[in-house]
Amino acid sequence: MATVTLRLYDYLALIAGMRETSLSFPLLPSVKHLAEHMGIPHTEIDLILVNGNPVTFEALPQDNDRIALYPRWHHIPIPHLQHDPPFPAFVVDVNLGRLAKFLRMLGFDTLYDNGYQDKELIDISRKEKRILLTRDKLLLCHSMVTWGHWVRSTAPYEQVREVLDHYHLYDQIHPLSRCLVCNTPLHSIEKGVVKDQLPPRVRQRHKKFFTCDKCHRLYWEGSHHTHMMAWIQNLQKDTIP
Numbered sequence: 001m002a003t004v005t006l007r008l009y010d011y012l013a014l015i016a017g018m019r020e021t022s023l024s025f026p027l028l029p030s031v032k033h034l035a036e037h038m039g040i041p042h043t044e045i046d047l048i049l050v051n052g053n054p055v056t057f058e059a060l061p062q063d064n065d066r067i068a069l070y071p072r073w074h075h076i077p078i079p080h081l082q083h084d085p086p087f088p089a090f091v092v093d094v095n096l097g098r099l100a101k102f103l104r105m106l107g108f109d110t111l112y113d114n115g116y117q118d119k120e121l122i123d124i125s126r127k128e129k130r131i132l133l134t135r136d137k138l139l140l141c142h143s144m145v146t147w148g149h150w151v152r153s154t155a156p157y158e159q160v161r162e163v164l165d166h167y168h169l170y171d172q173i174h175p176l177s178r179c180l181v182c183n184t185p186l187h188s189i190e191k192g193v194v195k196d197q198l199p200p201r202v203r204q205r206h207k208k209f210f211t212c213d214k215c216h217r218l219y220w221e222g223s224h225h226t227h228m229m230a231w232i233q234n235l236q237k238d239t240i241p
């Protein structure tokens with residue numbers, strides 16, 4: 001038997017439910033598989049140290065090695081294992097529909113369909129360079145998944161905050177820029193063109209309108225928009241720069 005000591009930092013310890021443990025195997029697997037054995041998908045790990053030296057997921061530990069796993073720590077210069085896609089775009093697992101809608105409200109390109117199968121989620125993430133957001137840790141352990149995040153919170157508002165914090169997205173928020181129903185970018189439209197479709201109160205109160213070319217829904221800065229903006233401003237206030 002060969003034994004290694006595994007030390008988990010920050011929220012990786014929460015995922016695994018422990019901070020440090022010893023693991024014994026007849027033949028030690030790669031660090032990626034050791035982490036998965038502890039329930040930690042590779043997408044959550046940003047730095048691996050074996051006896052103090054940075055290694056990759058494929059590294060094969062030896063007997064008595066000390067392995068330390070770290071999540072993303074943006075503020076320290078480390079040899080990062082995680083590289084984000086060129087722009088923040090998401091594909092969201094079927095049980096996170098409200099999170100998907102909130103991300104669209106904030107203007108993020110977010111694919112969601114409550115009929116997606118696991119294989120589709122993985123394929124879309126890979127082909128379209130989208131971050132896969134899921135509550136299913138096993139899905140993220142799939143070796144074809146490059147970008148992904150295990151959403152820890154179960155409350156939709158907290159989930160949004162978690163994603164914005166994790167990927168540092170506060171300066172990329174563009175409300176009223178994407179259709180909540182079909183994810184298509186919105187464009188502004190003259191009030192005169194749409195005035196016959198508006199409820200009388202909306203026609204009286206609002207000047208700016210936006211529309212979706214795909215599903216033809218109309219959007220305006222109504223009370224829902226005002227609440228959302230107040231909520232975002234609160235989130236930003238609470239965020240440590």
Ligand SMILES: [Zn+2]
Pocket residue numbers: 179180181182183184212213214215216217
């Ligand atoms: Zn639409």
